[in-house]
Amino acid sequence: xxxxxxxxxxxxxxxxxxxxxxxxxxxxxxxxxxxxxxxxxxxxxxxxxxxxxxxxxxxxxxxxxxxxxxxxxxxxxxxxxxxxxxxxxxxxxxxxxxxxxxxxxxxxxxxxxxxxxxxxxxxxxxxxxxxxxxxxxxxxxxxxxxxxxxxxxxxxxxxxxxxxxxxxxxxxxxxxxxxxxxxxxxxxxxxxxxxxxxxxxxxxxxxxxxxxxxxxxxxxxxxxxxxxxxxxxxxxxxxxxxxxxxxxxxxxxxxxxxxxxxxxxxxxxxxxxxxxxxxxxxxxxxxxxxxxxxxxxxxxxxxxxxxxxxxxxxxxxxxxxxxxxxxxxxxxxxxxxxxxxxxxxxxxxxxxxxxxxxxxxxxxxxxxxxxxxxxxxxxxxxxxxxxxxxxxxxxxxxxxxxxxxxxxxxxxxxxxxxxxxxxxxxxxxxxxxxxxxxxxxxxxxxxxxxxxxxxxxxxxxxxxxxxxxxxxxxxxxxxxxxxxxxxxxxxxxxxxxxxxxxxxxxxxxxxxxxxxxxxxxxxxxxxxxxxxxxxxxxxxxxxxxxxxxxxxxxxxxx
RNA sequence: UGGGUUAUAGUGUAAAGGUAGCACACCAGAUUUUGAUUCUGUUCGUCUAGGUUCGAAUCCUAGUAACCCAACCA
Numbered sequence: 001x002x003x004x005x006x007x008x009x010x011x012x013x014x015x016x017x018x019x020x021x022x023x024x025x026x027x028x029x030x031x032x033x034x035x036x037x038x039x040x041x042x043x044x045x046x047x048x049x050x051x052x053x054x055x056x057x058x059x060x061x062x063x064x065x066x067x068x069x070x071x072x073x074x075x076x077x078x079x080x081x082x083x084x085x086x087x088x089x090x091x092x093x094x095x096x097x098x099x100x101x102x103x104x105x106x107x108x109x110x111x112x113x114x115x116x117x118x119x120x121x122x123x124x125x126x127x128x129x130x131x132x133x134x135x136x137x138x139x140x141x142x143x144x145x146x147x148x149x150x151x152x153x154x155x156x157x158x159x160x161x162x163x164x165x166x167x168x169x170x171x172x173x174x175x176x177x178x179x180x181x182x183x184x185x186x187x188x189x190x191x192x193x194x195x196x197x198x199x200x201x202x203x204x205x206x207x208x209x210x211x212x213x214x215x216x217x218x219x220x221x222x223x224x225x226x227x228x229x230x231x232x233x234x235x236x237x238x239x240x241x242x243x244x245x246x247x248x249x250x251x252x253x254x255x256x257x258x259x260x261x262x263x264x265x266x267x268x269x270x271x272x273x274x275x276x277x278x279x280x281x282x283x284x285x286x287x288x289x290x291x292x293x294x295x296x297x298x299x300x301x302x303x304x305x306x307x308x309x310x311x312x313x314x315x316x317x318x319x320x321x322x323x324x325x326x327x328x329x330x331x332x333x334x335x336x337x338x339x340x341x342x343x344x345x346x347x348x349x350x351x352x353x354x355x356x357x358x359x360x361x362x363x364x365x366x367x368x369x370x371x372x373x374x375x376x377x378x379x380x381x382x383x384x385x386x387x388x389x390x391x392x393x394x395x396x397x398x399x400x401x402x403x404x405x406x407x408x409x410x411x412x413x414x415x416x417x418x419x420x421x422x423x424x425x426x427x428x429x430x431x432x433x434x435x436x437x438x439x440x441x442x443x444x445x446x447x448x449x450x451x452x453x454x455x456x457x458x459x460x461x462x463x464x465x466x467x468x469x470x471x472x473x474x475x476x477x478x479x480x481x482x483x484x485x486x487x488x489x490x491x492x493x494x495x496x497x498x499x500x501x502x503x504x505x506x507x508x509x510x511x512x513x514x515x516x517x518x519x520x521x522x523x524x525x526x527x528x529x530x531x532x533x534x535x536x537x538x539x540x541x542x543x544x545x546x547x548x549x550x551x552x553x554x555x556x557x558x
Numbered sequence: 559u560g561g562g563u564u565a566u567a568g569u570g571u572a573a574a575g576g577u578a579g580c581a582c583a584c585c586a587g588a589u590u591u592u593g594a595u596u597c598u599g600u601u602c603g604u605c606u607a608g609g610u611u612c613g614a615a616u617c618c619u620a621g622u623a624a625c626c627c628a629a630c631c632a
Contacts, residue, residue: 012574031632033631033632035631068632128629133560135559136560169630179561180627184628191630209631210632230625233561233562256625258570267632310570311570313571314564316564316565317570319582320583323583333594333595408591413591452591523592546592546595547595
């Protein structure tokens with residue numbers, strides 16, 4: 001197993017930098033804006049930034065990009081920190097762009113003094129109008145020619161709160177005819193008489209993203225500032241500020257955000273799903289948020305493995321959801337405790353089994369022997385899965401059917417002799433005989449069955465609510481054809497993304513289930529206890545199904 | 559009508575002029591007291607057209623397609 005994983009383009013750059021002695025160690029940062037919950041897209045960025053400094057000497061800062069007081073809140077800061085920790089990463093320093101407000105203010109003054117920034121009186125609409133379009137040059141603002149002294153005075157008065165919101169802005173003086181729209185005298189500061197979650201009412205002017213991000217990187221000596229593709233045009237500005245301010249030269253590198261099939265990832269769309277009640281909150285197990293996935297039962301390791309397998313590049317992509325499921329199952333298969341649960345019950349009576357007799361049969365907790373075994377009560381009356389019986393067996397069917405034999409997992413081989421139907425034709429009871437000498441672990445019957453099914457003893461069964469989750473969207477790319485065609489991503493919502501089973505029969509050992517435990521309900525999938533569970537009422541979420549070759553077989557028949 | 563970025567199996571990602579590889583998915587088979595897991599195997603790919611070269615995914619030329627850029631958001 002000496003397979004050498006090839007480097008992605010960022011690792012190539014870093015190894016080159018290290019080799020050339022440009023840096024002895026590297027510094028990266030994860031820069032969320034505290035205005036929402038983290039989702040799978042952030043997870044790839046987290047794994048990337050923190051992963052790089054795990055692989056190479058250096059460290060990663062957590063820096064909240066909190067330059068817009070109107071949308072940001074401490075509540076989000078806390079959830080973001082919790083999510084990063086849950087994913088298994090540790091930041092070196094917890095920092096905030098707002099920590100640098102004073103320094104940023106001084107940088108602005110420096111630019112003004114160099115004649116590279118000016119105070120503008122234009123309204124947002126007027127500025128937009130003069131900005132031009134991608135194909136047409138912009139025009140200079142009438143205030144572009146103000147003297148340095150006047151600009152200094154005006155900017156100080158902006159800071160001192162002499163003007164109302166929107167009355168004035170500070171802009172860089174670059175080039176209104178630039179082909180890069182961002183270089184057409186971008187806004188540096190705007191007036192917002194607003195309360196900031198950290199600086200309170202200290203400031204009434206706030207820096208824009210472009211004037212805060214690069215300089216924050218620089219202040220922290222970030223060597224590799226990694227962001228997504230849409231920031232490519234910003235890099236020119238990023239470099240411009242660093243050059244004019246003559247500060248530490250951080251460098252920005254861009255990669256393509258990861259898109260997952262059958263999900264949406266934009267904050268706006270996720271917010272809409274929550275607000276319109278298509279899901280039950282940000283941590284709904286169907287949401288691609290970190291909190292939702294955690295509640296669903298995803299493991300941090302599976303997410304990290306996924307990010308690692310997907311890799312990193314610069315082209316548009318939609319990654320198969322099945323790759324994420326593969327990583328999930330791979331992890332869960334090794335760690336989840338097995339349990340027997342019947343979701344859609346039908347009663348099975350073993351006619352030749354002694355009344356009132358109860359045996360305690362051992363069953364393995366998992367493929368890893370260290371997980372040990374537990375005892376399952378077995379008796380004359382059992383619940384089995386309705387779908388494990390077919391009155392008229394299909395081709396290649398090797399579960400229960402009239403006259404057919406099947407093994408009850410960890411127990412005996414049984415043979416179906418008879419079944420009872422109600423007036424509507426529904427099977428209500430199955431009668432079988434068992435072979436005492438076929439007992440699991442000491443089978444001398446010489447019988448062999450291809451089919452093995454799970455069961456729960458009626459008398460000892462407990463009940464639980466089980467929530468079966470499926471993908472939230474019916475189509476691979478719910479983002480496509482939105483706005484233009486009049487279509488909407490919400491049109492693609494899968495109406496069957498949640499199926500609630502109010503009364504499932506569970507084996508008694510599940511009474512002690514905890515939220516951190518992961519289970520495999522044998523033959524049904526991986527499950528975990530939901531936070532809604534109480535000692536009186538257990539609630540389980542299906543994390544992901546098991547792969548099912550039988551379902552494929554039935555699909556082949558049409 | 560401008561500028562920027564990207565094109566490799568169904569999906570994602572490697573190959574730095576020298577055998578187009580890996581993973582997931584798919585399909586087929588073996589094992590199996592979970593139709594799971596595990597194992598084996600098959601099919602399938604360099605955006606197009608030219609050119610350079612003994613040899614091109616890679617270099618050159620010309621096209622084509624997709625995405626991004628006109629928030630006092632980040």
